[in-house]
Amino acid sequence: MSNIPADRHYAKSHEWVKDxxxxxxxxxxxxxxxxxxxxxxYVQLSNVGDTLESGEVFGVVxxxxxASDLYAPVGGEVIEVNEALDGAPExxxxxxxxxxxxxxxxxxxxxxxxxLMDAGAYGAETx
Amino acid sequence: xxxxxxxELLRGARPKVEGSDLPGKDPAGLLGGMSELLRTSxxxxxxxxxxxxxxxxxxHMPVQYKSILEEHKAVRTAAGLFDVSHMGEVEVTGPGxxxxxxxxxxxxxxxxxxxxxxxxxxxxxDGGVVDDLLIYDRGEDGYFLCINASNVAVDLQWMQxxxxxxxxxxxxxxxxYALVALQGPRAQEILQGMTGAKLGVLTYYHFQEGxxxxxxxxxxxxxxxxxxxxxxxHAAADxxxxxxxxxxxxAAYGLQLAGLGARDSLRLEAGYPLHGHxxxxxxxxxxxxxxxxxxxxxxxxxxxxxxxxxxxxxxxxKVVVFFRTGDRxxxxxxxxxxxxxxxxxxxxLSGTLSPMLGEAIGSALVPWTESTGALHVxxxxxxxxxHLVKPPFVxxxxxx
Numbered sequence: 001m002s003n004i005p006a007d008r009h010y011a012k013s014h015e016w017v018k019d020x021x022x023x024x025x026x027x028x029x030x031x032x033x034x035x036x037x038x039x040x041x042y043v044q045l046s047n048v049g050d051t052l053e054s055g056e057v058f059g060v061v062x063x064x065x066x067a068s069d070l071y072a073p074v075g076g077e078v079i080e081v082n083e084a085l086d087g088a089p090e091x092x093x094x095x096x097x098x099x100x101x102x103x104x105x106x107x108x109x110x111x112x113x114x115x116l117m118d119a120g121a122y123g124a125e126t127x
Numbered sequence: 128x129x130x131x132x133x134x135e136l137l138r139g140a141r142p143k144v145e146g147s148d149l150p151g152k153d154p155a156g157l158l159g160g161m162s163e164l165l166r167t168s169x170x171x172x173x174x175x176x177x178x179x180x181x182x183x184x185x186x187h188m189p190v191q192y193k194s195i196l197e198e199h200k201a202v203r204t205a206a207g208l209f210d211v212s213h214m215g216e217v218e219v220t221g222p223g224x225x226x227x228x229x230x231x232x233x234x235x236x237x238x239x240x241x242x243x244x245x246x247x248x249x250x251x252x253d254g255g256v257v258d259d260l261l262i263y264d265r266g267e268d269g270y271f272l273c274i275n276a277s278n279v280a281v282d283l284q285w286m287q288x289x290x291x292x293x294x295x296x297x298x299x300x301x302x303x304y305a306l307v308a309l310q311g312p313r314a315q316e317i318l319q320g321m322t323g324a325k326l327g328v329l330t331y332y333h334f335q336e337g338x339x340x341x342x343x344x345x346x347x348x349x350x351x352x353x354x355x356x357x358x359x360x361h362a363a364a365d366x367x368x369x370x371x372x373x374x375x376x377x378a379a380y381g382l383q384l385a386g387l388g389a390r391d392s393l394r395l396e397a398g399y400p401l402h403g404h405x406x407x408x409x410x411x412x413x414x415x416x417x418x419x420x421x422x423x424x425x426x427x428x429x430x431x432x433x434x435x436x437x438x439x440x441x442x443x444x445k446v447v448v449f450f451r452t453g454d455r456x457x458x459x460x461x462x463x464x465x466x467x468x469x470x471x472x473x474x475x476l477s478g479t480l481s482p483m484l485g486e487a488i489g490s491a492l493v494p495w496t497e498s499t500g501a502l503h504v505x506x507x508x509x510x511x512x513x514h515l516v517k518p519p520f521v522x523x524x525x526x527x
Contacts, residue, residue, distance in 0.1 A: 041480040042455045
């Protein structure tokens with residue numbers, strides 16, 4: 001079974017969102033997603049300063065198997081990206097909820113975390 | 128005598144499951160339809176060892192156990208064990224066997240002697256490749272062929288047609304044999320501890336018949352990884368026990384189970400063709416750079432010889448090139464290849480991330496006239512130059 005921490009929310013497209021305080025959220029992909037993709041070989045990130053609409057493609061995660069688009073689980077401004085993934089994309093496989101985070105976003109007013117699933121719902125979704 | 132009507136001959140090609148004329152299709156989705164696929168005698172072994180099972184050519188096969196990249200590196204640095212029991216085996220016997228095989232394939236079968244293995248494409252009259260295969264000379268027992276899993280039915284039908292009027296018997300043996308590949312620099316040490324066969328004198332592309340841990344095997348010093356190693360053909364019933372004993376014996380040497388994912392990246396790094404990619408019905412061995420296997424002058428000729436002779440000197444021919452990009456983004460099979468003017472001149476045949484180089488590598492089919500020019504591909508709006516290289520991409524240590 002895949003690991004689904006209860007301290008964050010999940011999108012149907014398998015990104016997670018964790019509240020980092022002050023209207024900022026951390027974004028990554030779930031354990032289920034990294035396991036399904038297999039060995040991750042490249043992560044294409046957004047640029048800091050980009051403004052994302054919720055549901056917009058913000059990057060690509062590539063594995064030996066396939067390249068998959070990443071969808072912004074919330075709207076807002078990208079304030080930081082995990083540049084360490086450039087040289088070590090396998091970190092997403094090894095630690096998807098920790099060092100394998102992808103970006104930090106300052107949510108637009110009225111951020112939509114409410115539209116995402118909690119751990120229980122996501123667990124049912126991926127069961 | 129060859130007999131195309133004999134259903135026995137197609138035994139190895141038949142799906143074991145009834146009610147499905149397309150064993151490779153999986154209409155119920157990723158999980159639902161898997162039970163319709165064929166299983167090798169190591170299916171339970173794979174599941175028990177955490178293999179991630181996928182549909183490959185109608186078979187349930189492990190694409191990986193833990194990580195394709197780690198399994199790949201284990202084979203380059205220590206050893207890996209692959210189940211390739213899905214591959215097909217065929218026996219060709221009878222007084223006309225040598226003449227038949229020599230007319231069937233492009234390489235020269237008359238150069239074989241008992242204990243020797245030959246690699247060869249098998250072509251149609253138009254030079255397209257029906258399949259590529261290994262031919263084992265078993266002396267009085269005739270010839271033993273190893274063919275690609277996805278082509279078993281087509282190959283058998285093709286061979287039967289070509290054998291009409293010849294004094295040969297073609298027997299499908301796929302269901303009788305399991306096949307594992309033990310590959311990597313530690314392979315000989317691992318295997319020598321389990322067999323009385325003198326592996327030190329068994330050189331590349333030779334084989335012996337002997338026992339490994341008490342199991343009767345064809346011990347073949349061949350492989351598809353570019354490393355030293357062995358392929359062990361044995362009775363399907365013995366496979367689970369042999370695999371467990373090999374893994375136990377190999378543990379101290381760093382032996383890991385390796386799946387089809389690593390098998391594909393290893394063969395591409397080594398520059399070996401895969402049927403359906405670098406060679407197929409439209410890509411001849413000449414185009415694929417396998418001219419060394421096409422013996423145009425051999426006695427009696429062979430199917431496809433005339434077309435291949437013309438292609439060899441044609442300025443309109445296409446060629447398979449191998450490339451690296453200097454970037455980690457994988458250039459996927461099917462991608463368009465463009466020249467300096469931005470014209471689409473070819474397509475990518477295989478592409479992966481080389482685990483040893485940490486960059487994208489691949490192969491592409493382009494017109495010969497474009498093969499020395501600047502070529503590039505586009506990945507999601509970014510252009511990447513293809514740096515053409517003569518494979519292998521990494522130094523290989525295979526036995527010689």
